[in-house]
Amino acid sequence: MNISTRLFSVANMVDRCKTMADIGTDHGYIPIFLLKNSICEKAIASDINKGPVERAIKNIKEYGLEKKIQCRQGPGLSTLKPHEAQIVVIAGMGGHLIISILEEEEKIAHNLESIILQPVQHSMILRKYLYENGYKIIDEDLCVDEGKYYEIIKVRYDGVKRVLEDIYYEISPFLIEKKHLLLKEYIIKKIQQNDKILVHIDEGTELASDRKRELINRNKKLKELLTCL
Template sequence: MELSIRLNAIASMIEKCDSVIDVGTDHGYVPIYLVQKGITKKAIASDINRGPVEKAKKNINRNNAANEISCRLGSGLSTVKEGEVQVAIIAGMGGNLIRDILETDLDIVKKLKYMVLQPVQNAEVLREYLYKTGYEFIDEEICYDDGKFYEIIKVRYDSKPKVLDNIYYEISKILLDKKHLVMKEFIEYKLHKYSKVYDCLNEDTILSNTRKEQLYYVIQKLKEFLKCF
């Protein structure tokens, strides 16, 4: 099973284990890969929509993995019982939705060894929630695939909330410390985007001036981060 750059980056963060659930399964590709490579003994491919589940079933059968992978229809982690799986992958959806899934299924989340989360947008919302709610950040990864940046977060619940400067919810401190080469490109992309917005804020209003102050701070921090590479 060949994976895209994004899915391969997700799979690479999974250590050898007994069981994994892939929430919002992408045609079942990641569970199939993890089973084929001997990274997990059992896997669950789940989705809230019937279409992806049916596609996953076909791919699982095509790859002779039906004995190791089961498909389930349902939202979030509601398709598993506490302690049924060791690891959860929640990928390919917005940061707000991933946050809501964790909130809804917190009892299950607390029993997991760790989770690999991959928001397609609003990563800063998810990262802030994770820090402030008491998750330990084990690792982070970033990749560029098909014209988009994807941030991947590996965490486990440890009930020790932390508060960081807001900039580190948007720009991963872990990836900065790694001096990740894709991170440099990501910061340059953010800097270009925010600089364009800043230059367009010409109205002399309280709202506009407040936004300009916020953006100025972010832009200066991004420039500072780029000097580290």
């Protein structure tokens, strides 16, 4: 089956396993893709809303996988039993929501072999949370889909809390080390976005002045990273 570049990049992070779970599954495309490509033996497609679950059921039946993929309705990781799945995918959500999902079912999250996260926004906040709350980042990837950049973060809980420089919460050390092909243009886009914000900042208040200094300093750090690529 054909899936989007974003979903393919997420699925590509999933290791071979007996059972994976897709949280916020929407159409069920990731579990279907993984089963069709023999990456996992079974899957759980879960979503908090009825509509996405119904769409997933329809698509799963079309591919004849209803005996291998279970569909469940409920919030976050609450639809899973302890040790039921080895790998979980949480994709297409904001960073804050992903954090709340991990916190609400810590016992489940902490015992997974790996978790594949794909935030649509606030990836810096999510990455900082992961490092500082005992999640080891195993790998990261970056893709462009329909003109938008998406970061994919693969983690495992090991209980070790880590503190990095702020710039490495924004730009993944893994992507820097890999010299990822998309990283240079991704950083340039971030600098341009910051420049647009800077133009419209009125320094009439102390808060605005602080924000301006923050963005100028951030752009300086981003430009320094560019010299390493």
